Amino acid sequence: MALELTMLSMVNANRFIRVSAIPLVIVAYAVFLLIDNANDFPPAEIHMQSIKNIGRVDGLLFGGSNAVYGLSAESLSYFTGVRWYNLSVTNELGSPKRYKNFIKDFSTRIDRMKVRYVVYSSLLPYEIGMIAAFKSDNSEKNIKDLEIKPNISVLQYIRHGWQQKIPQRRNSYGDLVFDESVNCDFSEKSHAEPQAVREDSAVDFLVDMVAFFTSVFPYASIQIVLPSEYYGGLSFDDSKYKQTLRTKFYGFLPEKYLTSNTVKIIFQPPFPSIAQVCNTHFHANEDGRFWRTRNLVESMSDTLQQQISIPSSSAAWRR
Amino acid sequence: MILGVVIGRALFAESDFDRLLEKLWFQYDGFVVSTKLAALTNTSKFALLLGVVFIVAEVVFQKCKYFNRRNYKFYRIPIIQLILLMITLAVASDGSGVDYAVYGQR
Numbered sequence: 222m223a224l225e226l227t228m229l230s231m232v233n234a235n236r237f238i239r240v241s242a243i244p245l246v247i248v249a250y251a252v253f254l255l256i257d258n259a260n261d262f263p264p265a266e267i268h269m270q271s272i273k274n275i276g277r278v279d280g281l282l283f284g285g286s287n288a289v290y291g292l293s294a295e296s297l298s299y300f301t302g303v304r305w306y307n308l309s310v311t312n313e314l315g316s317p318k319r320y321k322n323f324i325k326d327f328s329t330r331i332d333r334m335k336v337r338y339v340v341y342s343s344l345l346p347y348e349i350g351m352i353a354a355f356k357s358d359n360s361e362k363n364i365k366d367l368e369i370k371p372n373i374s375v376l377q378y379i380r381h382g383w384q385q386k387i388p389q390r391r392n393s394y395g396d397l398v399f400d401e402s403v404n405c406d407f408s409e410k411s412h413a414e415p416q417a418v419r420e421d422s423a424v425d426f427l428v429d430m431v432a433f434f435t436s437v438f439p440y441a442s443i444q445i446v447l448p449s450e451y452y453g454g455l456s457f458d459d460s461k462y463k464q465t466l467r468t469k470f471y472g473f474l475p476e477k478y479l480t481s482n483t484v485k486i487i488f489q490p491p492f493p494s495i496a497q498v499c500n501t502h503f504h505a506n507e508d509g510r511f512w513r514t515r516n517l518v519e520s521m522s523d524t525l526q527q528q529i530s531i532p533s534s535s536a537a538w539r540r
Numbered sequence: 541m542i543l544g545v546v547i548g549r550a551l552f553a554e555s556d557f558d559r560l561l562e563k564l565w566f567q568y569d570g571f572v573v574s575t576k577l578a579a580l581t582n583t584s585k586f587a588l589l590l591g592v593v594f595i596v597a598e599v600v601f602q603k604c605k606y607f608n609r610r611n612y613k614f615y616r617i618p619i620i621q622l623i624l625l626m627i628t629l630a631v632a633s634d635g636s637g638v639d640y641a642v643y644g645q646r
């Protein structure tokens with residue numbers, strides 16, 4: 222009798238879990254996703270609002286979060302004497318199609334024929350599998366559509382509350398403002414493991430992006446930038462990879478770009494110090510951003526037609 | 541037949557060709573692996589730990605009534621399913637699991 226009762230209660234418990242508990246957890250998660258999505262302010266919209274006040278733009282910065290954190294249109298404007306705007310967005314909006322549509326949309330709101338410099342800084346050639354993942358997302362969905370994964374996990378919400386949802390701010394140049402919304406907590410133990418994808422995949426991807434940028438900004442010189450990362454104490458000789466990638470990149474470029482000298486690939490050096498890194502190995506903090514931007518200007522010196530002035534430190538620039 | 545199963549499993553271990561080649565290269569890094577593991581995100585470390593716990597539990601508790609003659613079916617018990625579902629939903633975020641094949645995850 223007791224055994225029968227135990228069995229019965231087990232069956233009831235199992236039935237309760239299947240019929241009530243599991244669906245309840247799923248519904249609760251769906252509600253959490255809705256709240257998470259409602260609090261999310263798409264980065265693309267920040268730029269679309271800024272565009273109203275921009276006026277003429279001579280140079281544009283594109284790319285993912287490495288460029289959001291690590292490149293400054295304001296510094297570039299100061300160094301080069303022409304107006305730059307930082308149009309980079311985290312994760313490049315998740316797919317090339319979506320990011321290209323965003324750039325096309327943006328270009329209709331400025332005089333794209335007057336854009337003279339385009340910098341595209343992407344980490345994808347350094348991330349194994351990311352180019353394929355990036356290309357595989359061919360969905361036409363709007364960035365506001367509900368995703369099945371939240372921006373921040375439930376566990377992180379429980380640990381940190383809603384403070385992480387403070388929206389990041391951009392200044393009038395489109396640069397990230399390093400304020401309380403940016404939590405730079407990078408530690409030595411979480412430095413990057415250097416890796417490099419097969420050159421052919423990277424070259425295909427980069428040449429395709431060059432073709433796209435030249436079609437949208439026909440009078441601009443295109444700078445393809447492979448950004449800095451922080452490798453900690455690891456010694457990593459990637460010169461062979463970079464040389465092969467450089468050779469293949471120029472080899473695959475159509476003749477017209479080579480003769481007009483409008484396209485260049487730039488490999489930025491690794492961050493020399495952890496003091497220049499923000500919250501992951503490819504996100505610079507404010508000093509790291511100045512260092513990367515300064516290095517970019519030096520690499521672009523033959524392209525830039527203006528007289529450039531490069532102060533030795535971010536403090537000197539701020540003065 | 542046996543060779544076909546082995547090759548098939550190897551091929552379907554990855555959805556991305558570049559990453560598949562990286563895996564099939566079987567590069568041995570020695571103790572560098574500890575540095576690589578330390579560099580992983582907390583979510584990845586937790587996922588790895590969970591995988592190890594699943595397998596170790598099968599071995600350690602093989603004579604326990606919930607595991608005995610139930611190869612991996614322990615994880616189909618409703619209460620365990622509920623716990624696994626809650627763990628999965630608690631740690632899922634936009635930055636986790638790009639497009640890894642199910643076999644790759646296993």
